[in-house]
Amino acid sequence: MMLQVLRFPNPLLRQKSKPVTTFDDDLQRLAAGMLETMYREGGIGLAAPQVGQLKQLIVVDLHAGDEDQATRSPRFYVNPVIRDRSGETMTNEGCLSVPDFTADVTRAQSIKLEYQSTSGDTVREDLHGLAAVCLQHEIDHLRGKLFIDYLPPLKRQMVKQRLVKQARTA
Numbered sequence: 806m807m808l809q810v811l812r813f814p815n816p817l818l819r820q821k822s823k824p825v826t827t828f829d830d831d832l833q834r835l836a837a838g839m840l841e842t843m844y845r846e847g848g849i850g851l852a853a854p855q856v857g858q859l860k861q862l863i864v865v866d867l868h869a870g871d872e873d874q875a876t877r878s879p880r881f882y883v884n885p886v887i888r889d890r891s892g893e894t895m896t897n898e899g900c901l902s903v904p905d906f907t908a909d910v911t912r913a914q915s916i917k918l919e920y921q922s923t924s925g926d927t928v929r930e931d932l933h934g935l936a937a938v939c940l941q942h943e944i945d946h947l948r949g950k951l952f953i954d955y956l957p958p959l960k961r962q963m964v965k966q967r968l969v970k971q972a973r974t975a
């Protein structure tokens with residue numbers, strides 16, 4: 806199931822997503838569709854609101870870009886909550902909803918994450934480095950926040966104007 810990735814400035818990207826309460830086939834189908842879409846678009850993470858579903862569901866695969874599909878390792882995070890964060894790291898981030906733009910963003914180096922699996926089991930996990938950064942970026946999506954929001958105000962304004970113009974002509 807291929808899904809359409811919403812692009813900035815689509816207003817759905819600014820909405821807050823709701824917790825998942827039903828762990829059924831529809832959720833599995835949505836997760837599988839998001840994964841397929843993320844691989845097709847060449848991302849390493851995708852949050853449900855990016856495909857217009859305001860649900861607290863994230864798919865991640867840090868190996869999505871590998872030549873060898875055998876090393877792929879898809880992960881699903883339902884209702885994720887960051888319980889603790891430590892350290893700092895700067896990463897050049899991009900986003901499937903903000904095409905052709907990257908920016909350095911400073912985030913926690915390590916996080917303690919609590920989430921549910923797609924079958925509803927509670928999982929606790931410590932994440933570091935790129936995995937931690939990716940989850941923080943995706944969890945922001947669930948709160949209607951985008952990585953360009955971290956830019957200094959003047960730069961942010963310039964970038965947003967450019968992206969709006971770009972979206973109009975696309």
Ligand SMILES: [Zn+2]
Nearest residue numbers: 899900901902
């Ligand atoms: Zn993103």
